[in-house]
Amino acid sequence: MRTETFKMERPNLVKAGDKVKIIERPGTSSYSYIIDPAVAMSGCYQERDRILSEYGIVKEIQENNRGFYVIVEFDE
Numbered sequence: 001m002r003t004e005t006f007k008m009e010r011p012n013l014v015k016a017g018d019k020v021k022i023i024e025r026p027g028t029s030s031y032s033y034i035i036d037p038a039v040a041m042s043g044c045y046q047e048r049d050r051i052l053s054e055y056g057i058v059k060e061i062q063e064n065n066r067g068f069y070v071i072v073e074f075d076e
Helices: none
Strands: 002-008 019-026 029-034 055-064 067-074
Touching: 002 029, 002 055, 019 067
Parallel strands: none
Antiparallel strands: 002 067, 019 029, 019 055, 055 067
């Protein structure tokens, strides 16, 4: 299993246990990912660290003074 973190700007867009679709966005030298439809965004990943799964399961939502973070588990 692989776990990745996505930044979510507003609360309650997804909840733990939800199955989410991931969209890959290639950049010039890295890749980023969005939980569709524009729920949360990942950081940047190098080619060797790309997320290969199209779907993941939300493991938990964390909140701190910077906002909301979606922890997604992938079967990789």
